[in-house]
Amino acid sequence: MIKVAIIGAENVGKSTLMNALIGGKISEVENLPGTTKGTIRRRFGKLKIPKSMKNPMGGADEFVLIDTAGLFDPQRELRGKVLSEEKFREIIEEIISSDIVIHMVDATVGLHRGMEKLHHMLKFRYEKPIIVVINKTDLVPRERVEELRRIIKKRLEQEAIPLSLVTYEGFNDLLKALAYYAQYV
Ligand SMILES: Nc1nc2c(ncn2[C@@H]2O[C@H](COP(=O)(O)OP(=O)(O)OP(=O)(O)O)[C@@H](O)[C@H]2O)c(=O)[nH]1
Numbered sequence: 001m002i003k004v005a006i007i008g009a010e011n012v013g014k015s016t017l018m019n020a021l022i023g024g025k026i027s028e029v030e031n032l033p034g035t036t037k038g039t040i041r042r043r044f045g046k047l048k049i050p051k052s053m054k055n056p057m058g059g060a061d062e063f064v065l066i067d068t069a070g071l072f073d074p075q076r077e078l079r080g081k082v083l084s085e086e087k088f089r090e091i092i093e094e095i096i097s098s099d100i101v102i103h104m105v106d107a108t109v110g111l112h113r114g115m116e117k118l119h120h121m122l123k124f125r126y127e128k129p130i131i132v133v134i135n136k137t138d139l140v141p142r143e144r145v146e147e148l149r150r151i152i153k154k155r156l157e158q159e160a161i162p163l164s165l166v167t168y169e170g171f172n173d174l175l176k177a178l179a180y181y182a183q184y185v
C-alpha cells in the first residue's frame, strides 16, 4: 500500500485531483476556499490509468490517497483561522506518515509562502519525495506557466509538472512521476 498525500493551499484542486486519480466522487469539490472541511479524507484503491496509456505501475499497486483540508489561507502566509492548532498538527502528522507527497500550486495564484515552508520542511527534515504540480494551467497563458516553472525551480529546487484537471494536460506525466517514486517505497 502506497500512501500519497495531496497538499496545497485552499481551492488549488486537491479534491479534484484525488477524484481524478482514484475515481468516483468522493472528495467534495467546490469553487469555494475551505471546501474540504473534515480535515483528512482517505481513499483506497488502484489508480485510474487512461486506456491510451500503458499502466506505469504495472497494475498491481494499491494506493491510499490523502486529501488534506487547506492548511493555509490562500491569500495569507500563515495558516487559516479555520484550523485549530490540534487539527493543524493532526494534518501535518498525516502528511509526514505518507510515502509520497504531491504539492499542488495554483497557476492563477502562484507559489504560496506557507506551502513553500512546509515543502522545505517535508523535503529536508522528513526526506519526503515530493512531486510539484502547477494546476489549472488551462486558466493562464503559457508564459505564466513557464514563469511559475522558473520560480518553482529556483525556490523549491525542483521541476514542476504543468497540469490541468479540465483538459488533462500533464496528467500522464503526473502518473509517471508517481510510478517512479512508487518503485522506492
Ligand atoms: N479551470 C480549472 N479548474 C479547476 C482545475 N482543478 C480544479 N479546478 C476547480 O477549482 C475549484 C476547487 O477545486 P477543489 O478540488 O475543491 O480544491 P481543493 O484544493 O480541494 O479546495 P479546498 O478543499 O477548499 O482546500 C473547483 O471549482 C474545481 O472544479 C483545473 O485544472 N482547471
Ligand SMILES: [Mg+2]
Pocket (backbone or CB within 6 Å): 014, 015, 016, 027, 028, 029, 035, 036, 067, 069
Ligand atoms: Mg478539497
